[in-house]
Amino acid sequence: MGTKLPRLSKKNTAQALEYLTTIKIIKSHLSEVEKACKAYLVEKAFEPGTKVTAHAPNGADIATVSITKPAETLDYEVTDEDAYAAWLQVHEPADYERAVQTVQVVREWAKKGPQLALYVQKNDGALPNGVNVKPSRPPHVVVRQSPAQADNYLANYVKQLSALPQLGGRDE
Numbered sequence: 001m002g003t004k005l006p007r008l009s010k011k012n013t014a015q016a017l018e019y020l021t022t023i024k025i026i027k028s029h030l031s032e033v034e035k036a037c038k039a040y041l042v043e044k045a046f047e048p049g050t051k052v053t054a055h056a057p058n059g060a061d062i063a064t065v066s067i068t069k070p071a072e073t074l075d076y077e078v079t080d081e082d083a084y085a086a087w088l089q090v091h092e093p094a095d096y097e098r099a100v101q102t103v104q105v106v107r108e109w110a111k112k113g114p115q116l117a118l119y120v121q122k123n124d125g126a127l128p129n130g131v132n133v134k135p136s137r138p139p140h141v142v143v144r145q146s147p148a149q150a151d152n153y154l155a156n157y158v159k160q161l162s163a164l165p166q167l168g169g170r171d172e
Contacts, residue, residue, distance in 0.1 A: 038141040042067055048139040060152035063145045070136040076116035076127075081106045083130030091128065092119060 046052070051066040078084050085100045088110070092099070099110035109115060119128050127133070145153070 041065070041141050042139050056152055060155070061146075061149050062153040063143050063149055066142050066144075067139050068142060070139055072136075074117070075113045075134045075136070076120065076131055077113075077134045078106060078111040078116070078130055079132050080130030081111075084111075084128055085130075087129040087131075088119075091123060 042048075046067045048067050048069040051064060053061050054063040054065055056062050082104060085096075085104050085106050088096045088099050088106070095110065099107050099115075101107060116128070116131055120126070120131075
């Protein structure tokens with residue numbers, strides 16, 4: 001059937017389950033805090049393209065945080081396949097047969113950004129019927145840590161980890 005795991009002691013099993021439960025709760029909370037921090041940095045603290053170094057209370061570098069710039073290229077998406085297919089038939093008849101199936105379903109390749117961009121360009125910037133410009137990717141926060149920064153972080157913030165109880169004891 002399946003791989004049988006060795007039997008753990010009830011104490012270690014209970015402790016492992018407790019740790020997993022605690023970790024799940026902490027990860028969920030940290031995810032919410034991370035989302036709020038990133039939103040604050042993007043909306044109120046920094047302009048896109050900003051790159052700053054985060055510091056521990058003792059001044060040691062602990063991470064580099066950057067706010068990305070929004071994507072500079074336009075991306076297109078088909079929002080009304082019927083309208084787009086009708087537009088193709090009138091404005092791009094050579095591509096219509098390849099792009100549109102007889103059931104009026106626009107083929108995937110004809111709905112992709114590069115093909116739509118080509119049609120927009122060929123038609124003096126006019127959007128085909130049934131096509132909208134998608135919003136650019138918004139700025140987002142990126143956190144990078146060098147090994148030295150991670151060591152600085154651990155030295156300043158995680159001293160208490162050594163005090164946590166360890167899974168141990170003999171499994172019976």
